[in-house]
Amino acid sequence: MSARDFAEELLNKADIKINGDRPWDLQLHNDTTINRALAYGNLGLGEAYMDGHWDAEQLDVFFEKLLRAKVAKQISPSRLFFHVIKNRWFNRQSKRRSWExxxxxxxxxxxxxxxxxxxxxxxxxxxxxxxxxxxxxxxxxxxxxxxxxxxxxxxxxxxxxxxxxxxxxxxxxxxxxxxxxxxxxxxxxxxxxxxxxxxxxxxxxxxxxxxxxxxxxxxxxxxxxxxxxxxxxxxxxxxxxxxxxxxxxxxxxxxxxxxxxxxxxxxxxxxxxxxxxxxxxxxxxxxxxxxxxxxxxxxxxxxxxxxxxxxxxxxxxxxxxxxxxxxxxxxxxxxxxxxxxxxxxxxxxxxxxxxxxxxxxxxxxxxxxxxx
CATH class of the missing domain: 3.40.50.150 (Vaccinia Virus protein VP39)
Incomplete structure (x- = not known):
């Protein structure tokens, strides 16, 4: 199954279509968006949005549907290992870091x-x-x-x-x-x-x-x-x-x-x-x-x-x-x-x-x- 097919299958569970005609559907402007999202989860999806690589007229509804369908739990981002280790082992809210x-x-x-x-x-x-x-x-x-x-x-x-x-x-x-x-x-x-x-x-x-x-x-x-x-x-x-x-x-x-x-x-x-x-x-x-x-x-x-x-x-x-x-x-x-x-x-x-x-x-x- 291709990355796009997999993404379409996941989004379909949330009643979201790629390039559909409803205001919460994902309008894809760059095909790299799918691979970025599958590899990096919301970090990749968000950065692709910031880059203008996709849109949704009702972005709030898009996320409501994604979260209600628990789509993120069906993805295991492959490139966030350091993020996981950093959060589990380091005190990221120490006195020195609290000002950041x-x-x-x-x-x-x-x-x-x-x-x-x-x-x-x-x-x-x-x-x-x-x-x-x-x-x-x-x-x-x-x-x-x-x-x-x-x-x-x-x-x-x-x-x-x-x-x-x-x-x-x-x-x-x-x-x-x-x-x-x-x-x-x-x-x-x-x-x-x-x-x-x-x-x-x-x-x-x-x-x-x-x-x-x-x-x-x-x-x-x-x-x-x-x-x-x-x-x-x-x-x-x-x-x-x-x-x-x-x-x-x-x-x-x-x-x-x-x-x-x-x-x-x-x-x-x-x-x-x-x-x-x-x-x-x-x-x-x-x-x-x-x-x-x-x-x-x-x-x-x-x-x-x-x-x-x-x-x-x-x-x-x-x-x-x-x-x-x-x-x-x-x-x-x-x-x-x-x-x-x-x-x-x-x-x-x-x-x-x-x-x-x-x-x-x-x-x-x-x-x-x-x-x-």
Whole structure:
């Protein structure tokens, strides 16, 4: 059987045709795409897309169908041996390496993120249960997070992986709290300080492992994905030593359904260096004897809508963004592949979004999850 015949057989299981007439069908512009995908998996497929060697009008649906049909499990990429060894044996999220994702992803340019994100600059999953637009959905996520933590005026809050300070700004303005945020992105600190000027909010360019002071509550929105399984326990120990005995910790993280699988090589190379999604088991193991799990809330389906909104904003602002020479057509295709492939993954429920609420001693009586 030829490589093309094999690919057509696999894609047919996902209701995808090569050069078909439906918007999710793969339009093949270069025959090397098939061999690249079979040899390198999503790394080869993604790089071929960046090179303009194939297209799909509805890329998000293309990936949703691929993932629902579990096509990737039927391919054993022959040239990813080093990727497997590197992820199993090395601590890719060490203190020295932890700054790489800041430099290569979060410091790309604030103009990109201002164009793509909501007005509050929230770069994590929004909460769409009662919202119909991105700004409202992100505000609802921030409000829900504050309510889950039981914030009260005068509290001192730690935000681990604070981004541009969207949560800290919202919490300070609406709940009268003081906030300290740590990030490994110089651009986020610079812009965040401007956005939060005049508020009791402090930004620190700092690795989380250096934290050693006490806070009334701790929040971490979309940072745990950068910690890595070799450091999960260390991360939980840091949070434990920084949280007051009666405080709450909210962990907001993307997660995968099965532990022990390798990170996506294309995402790791082009989007989030050294990133690795945890499983429920890995988070639970890291928290053992340190925390009581009070609540676990999965709203992963909301990330599909969030990513599609980001993609719409990105495309809408592309004419202005492309005036910056660092955002060329290859970057546009890379970013589109990132946003839409991830949207398809969340829609297929291949990956999840969890909000964990943890306490050190257990909330007396019981913890009641608030709503919006």
């Amino acid at each position: 994702v800041g430099q290569k992803h979060y410091d790309i340019g604030n103009d990109l993120y201002q164009s793509m994100l909501d007005k509050r600059m929230v770069y994590t999953c929004a909460y769409w249960a009662q919202a119909s637009d991105l700004d409202t959905a992100q505000e609802h996520k921030l409000e829900l997070t504050c309510r889950k933590l039981g914030l009260k005026p005068g509290m001192r809050i730690l935000d681990v992986g604070c981004g541009w300070g969207s949560f800290m700004k919202y919490a300070a303005e609406n709940y009268g709290v003081e906030c300290v945020g740590v990030t490994i992105s110089k651009e986020q600190v610079a812009m965040g300080q401007e956005l939060c000027e005049g508020l009791p909010v402090e930004f620190r360019l700092q690795d989380y492992r250096e934290l050693n002071e006490e806070f009334d509550a701790i929040v971490s929105l979309g940072m745990f994905e950068h910690v890595g399984p070799k450091n999960h326990r260390t991360y939980m120990e840091v949070v434990n030593r920084c949280l007051k005995e009666d405080g709450l910790f909210l962990l907001h993280t993307i997660g995968r359904n099965v532990g022990g699988t390798m990170p996506d090589p294309w995402i790791e190379k082009y989007i989030f260096p050294n990133g690795e999604l945890p499983s429920i088991g890995q988070v639970g193991k890291a928290a053992e004897n340190l925390f009581v799990v009070e609540d676990l809330h999965n709203f992963g389906a909301s990330y599909d809508k969030t990513l599609m909104a980001w993609q719409q904003n990105f495309e809408q602002h592309w004419p202005e963004l492309q005036k910056n020479e660092k955002y060329d057509e290859r970057f546009r295709r890379m970013w589109r592949y990132y946003l839409l492939s991830c949207a398809g993954a969340f829609r297929a429920r291949d990956i999840q979004l969890w909000q964990w609420v943890l306490s050190k001693q257990g909330v007396p009586g019981h913890y009641q999850r608030p709503s919006i």
